[in-house]
Amino acid sequence: MMKPKKKRDSSSHNMLKPEAFFRRLGIKPIGKGEIAKSYLEKAVSRLGEPGLVEALQHVIEQGPARFVAFFHSRLDLAKIYYGGAFEALCQQARLMGEFDFPAESRVLYMDGILGLHAFWVAATRNCPVTVADNCPKLLEELAQQVGESRVSVIDASLPDLEALRGHQFEVVVLCQALDYGYDGNSLDEFFDPQKAKVLQDKMEECIAGVEPLLAPQGRVIVIQDWDAAVWLPTARAFEAKHLRISNAVFRSGGQWGREVAVVFSKNGPPSPLKDHPLALAVSVGMGQPFIPLAFEGITADSLRRVFEGASILMLVELEGPDGQGRIRSEILEKDGFALLYRSSTDGSSKAVLSAAVDIPGWWDGIVDGEKAPVTKGWKLIERN
Numbered sequence: 001m002m003k004p005k006k007k008r009d010s011s012s013h014n015m016l017k018p019e020a021f022f023r024r025l026g027i028k029p030i031g032k033g034e035i036a037k038s039y040l041e042k043a044v045s046r047l048g049e050p051g052l053v054e055a056l057q058h059v060i061e062q063g064p065a066r067f068v069a070f071f072h073s074r075l076d077l078a079k080i081y082y083g084g085a086f087e088a089l090c091q092q093a094r095l096m097g098e099f100d101f102p103a104e105s106r107v108l109y110m111d112g113i114l115g116l117h118a119f120w121v122a123a124t125r126n127c128p129v130t131v132a133d134n135c136p137k138l139l140e141e142l143a144q145q146v147g148e149s150r151v152s153v154i155d156a157s158l159p160d161l162e163a164l165r166g167h168q169f170e171v172v173v174l175c176q177a178l179d180y181g182y183d184g185n186s187l188d189e190f191f192d193p194q195k196a197k198v199l200q201d202k203m204e205e206c207i208a209g210v211e212p213l214l215a216p217q218g219r220v221i222v223i224q225d226w227d228a229a230v231w232l233p234t235a236r237a238f239e240a241k242h243l244r245i246s247n248a249v250f251r252s253g254g255q256w257g258r259e260v261a262v263v264f265s266k267n268g269p270p271s272p273l274k275d276h277p278l279a280l281a282v283s284v285g286m287g288q289p290f291i292p293l294a295f296e297g298i299t300a301d302s303l304r305r306v307f308e309g310a311s312i313l314m315l316v317e318l319e320g321p322d323g324q325g326r327i328r329s330e331i332l333e334k335d336g337f338a339l340l341y342r343s344s345t346d347g348s349s350k351a352v353l354s355a356a357v358d359i360p361g362w363w364d365g366i367v368d369g370e371k372a373p374v375t376k377g378w379k380l381i382e383r384n
Contacts, residue, residue: 022086078135092175104127107172111133133156136155159208172210223259238264279336279356282337294351300349
């Protein structure tokens with residue numbers, strides 16, 4: 001007797017592996033996980049087309065822009081090019097899998113060069129994806145080749161999104177799509193008010209067209225491999241456009257460097273943080289996952305003095321049974337760092353130092369502790 005087929009699980013994005021998926025698109029790893037000209041040249045030669053290798057050698061001499069344009073002139077060449085970036089493709093796909101998409105989402109996808117991850121999103125989320133891309137013919141050909149009807153393509157890119165006027169999306173994905181035109185990495189420059197303002201203005205101009213495309217409960221997922229210094233004015237630019245940080249995920253990209261995925265939304269959850277962009281930048285700089293540092297006694301007390309004058313985001317004091325003993329907990333934020341300091345009337349003290357993005361989790365933990373103190377009979381006597 002034939003068994004009925006099981007209904008496909010909507011969480012299939014947890015089962016489909018990026019490596020297998022991109023191979024299905026005809027993209028196979030080339031070389032040692034990097035876009036090395038020698039590996040790409042060998043792959044092009046295997047196409048067996050007279051004069052093609054010579055044409056590649058010619059554009060190599062003309063510089064990076066012509067080199068990239070050569071590989072985006074045909075779909076078979078584009079597949080070779082991204083085979084040289086196979087691990088980066090898979091890493092970015094894994095980062096996208098960290099976020100929940102609302103049911104029946106309409107998704108807008110934009111990439112730095114070619115929007116291949118639009119196919120990954122359509123397949124793993126089973127939703128329609130519009131790709132704003134400067135190589136529409138390549139993506140249309142790929143969609144037809146693999147039979148993917150959920151992906152549609154519009155010839156557009158940041159900052160000019162006029163072709164999308166009137167459309168709205170629950171999710172906008174920007175994967176390596178933002179560009180400062182800046183190659184420095186000095187944190188001092190980003191703390192300089194005048195220089196930081198110039199960079200923030202450039203980013204605000206770049207993303208100006210994104211906010212009108214968001215549905216009321218929409219979100220923007222930004223995936224970039226910047227260092228901490230660039231994330232600071234980037235997050236400030238999004239806040240200036242009324243898009244708040246609502247979540248952050250950090251993963252190591254191995255030899256490709258650290259890539260960070262951050263969610264911005266019009267209606268991000270309330271946050272106790274005074275400076276979320278700086279908290280994000282510091283967290284990126286510290287690396288994630290970061291294990292908070294714990295201190296006791298005099299070292300804990302010394303850290304508390306370092307945070308003297310900092311914003312006290314939460315203060316909770318509990319009193320023991322019959323007024324015997326008190327425990328005081330404080331959460332403080334200063335320059336992107338967080339301190340959880342706890343002292344008691346028996347003279348003991350403890351402190352935990354971390355990036356300020358950990359504060360919401362600490363906040364929830366203290367609130368839960370108020371509801372059910374560890375020691376029976378303790379009561380709340382002070383809370384700010």
